[in-house]
Amino acid sequence: MDPALNPFKPGSGLRPPALEGRDAEREQFDLLVARSKHRNYDRGIMLSGLRGVGKTALLNTLAEHAENQGWLTIGLEARPNEAGVSAVRAKLGNELVAGLRRFSRRHKLQKALDGLVELARGFTLGVGVGPAKVEFKLGQQAATGDLDLDLEELVEAISEVMKKRATAFGLFIDEMQDLDPDLLSALLAVQHRAAQREWPFFVIGAGLPSLPSVLADTRSYAERQFAYSTIGPLTNRDAADAIRIPVEQSGGALTPEALDILVEASGGYPYFLQEFGKAVWAVAPEAPFTEDDALFAVEEGRRALDGGFFPSRWNRATERERRYLRAIAATGETTPRSGTVAAAMGQTTTAVSDVRDSAIKKGLIWSPEHGRIGFTVPGMDDFIRRQPTE
Ligand SMILES: Nc1ncnc2c1ncn2[C@@H]1O[C@H](COP(=O)(O)OP(=O)(O)O)[C@@H](O)[C@H]1O
Ligand SMILES: [Mg+2]
Known part of the structure; x- marks a missing residue:
């Protein structure tokens, strides 16, 4: 088939041509967003699972939905060994400045959020911005240099504005198990405080299967703080859709036997589905793709995995x-x-x-x-x- 039309995308965090089998998580999150419009707040969500199972793709979809529904959204990807409070501070602060600007433009707020932007800048540097520069009156103080206090102050100020607008502030953190321990601990404390005070602030995280225990080891209350969801392989039916739908949308077709072979070989594992989908499109001379095409594609796909993924x-x-x-x-x-x-x-x-x-x-x-x-x-x-x- 025409390689230019190949819809499949094996890769890290790439948006799949069809995101299948994640209805439960998406509905749960939709509800959190819908409730936030009524100032009725629920817990943030933690997604954990093996590599290549589709956590990043799902997290990005949730963030996009939140943004479309009017949330202020910030995305962070933690990296191992990214130590140094000032480095993570800077990263979070810079993302916030960018996110607040995006939010202002989108909602045509002009300069109404400049005070928050200044506060986020101060947070980035870990230095006081001075209340004089901050236009809105929330009784906040200058950044103190103490990560926990500064983060709380910042989240409170942002939350207050979001609550007035009946929307929320979502912080989406990928590879969360690798987050700098100081920042992680400060974030969990702020999330805890937010829940108690009904601030519309939600951390939505994704990470390896170790994530729940990393959180529990950091703060004992972390276990009750979030709705935890294990992201696993797709059922056969969802896995079949993840291949069939993109193939048909791009003008191809598969025999049921061919589809079975690809689904079976993938074990429902999203990364492998993309790899085998890509391969079957590449090797099939014409539609519908046959059993032979599928068998050949599995061989090709495995070669590709052996050449890169593993x-x-x-x-x-x-x-x-x-x-x-x-x-x-x-x-x-x-x-x-x-x-x-x-x-x-x-x-x-x-x-x-x-x-x-x-x-x-x-x-x-x-x-x-x-x-x-x-x-x-x-x-x-x-x-x-x-x-x-x-
Ligand atoms: N629900 C899904 N259905 C089909 N393909 C998916 C799904 N989720 C992810 N993928 C694809 O699987 C691959 C791995 O996804 P990714 O989100 O990077 O996994 P993780 O973050 O868990 O390592 C990507 O190529 C992505 O497009
Ligand atoms: Mg990922």
Whole structure:
């Protein structure tokens, strides 16, 4: 088929041609937005799941919906090792300045939010802006340099304006497990305060399966603060739609047998659906795509994954981490006990705990429950077993 019309987009955070199977999360969020118009506030939402399962795509869709419904929205992507309170402050502050400007333009507020913009600038720098410069009277003080206080002051000032307008302030944070611990702790405290005082401020986060425990370890009340949602693979039916709809919209078609093969090979995992969808479009000479086209596409798709998706993770691992990852893959279990893995390496659990921790920090593996370990992307174990030992 014409490559120029290929609708599929394997990649990180790329908007899929059809976002299937996320109705529950979207409805839950729609309700939060709808209620905010009645100044009736609910909890923020935390999405967690393996890499490539579609968290970023979903988070972006939610943010877009909120923005279209008149929310002030800010997006942040946390990065590991992005330490330094001043760096994260600057990032959050700059995004806020940009977001407030966007909001002003969109709602034709001219200079009405200049005071908030000044406050956000002061927050960025971690220095006082001086109440004299701030035009609206909310009794706020200059930024104190204390992250918790400054953030609270800023969120309160913004929330007050949003509440008056019967709208809300949404902070959308991707890869939230990697957020700087000081900022994370300050954000959870402010979210807590916001809930108590009925400020329309909501943190909507997405991250690896470790996210809920990272939050709980930061603040004990985090468990009750958000609605948690696990983002998993799609059902067969949704996975089939995720391929069929874009194919048909672009002028193609698939036999039911071809569709079954692609769905089955993907395991309903969104990244793989995009990869196999892209491949079937590329290899099929004409519509409808046949069983043969699908089988060929799965081979092509797997080659593409072996050339990029898997190695990009494997290549990030150190020599020692690779030995550990190989030992996990060799167990043949999805989530083996860390004790079993260590024993297979002829080591004690304690002796390899540092390499286990560093692989977790890099997002290569995660601990689904105490004492167990698994890969953060499906199929990684097969890939590793196919790698020649160096
Ligand atoms: N619900 C979905 N249906 C179909 N494809 C999706 C869906 N969600 C995400 N994708 C696609 O899957 C790939 C991975 O999505 P992404 O949001 O980056 O995952 P994550 O953030 O969980 O690592 C992207 O190519 C994206 O377009
Ligand atoms: Mg992502």
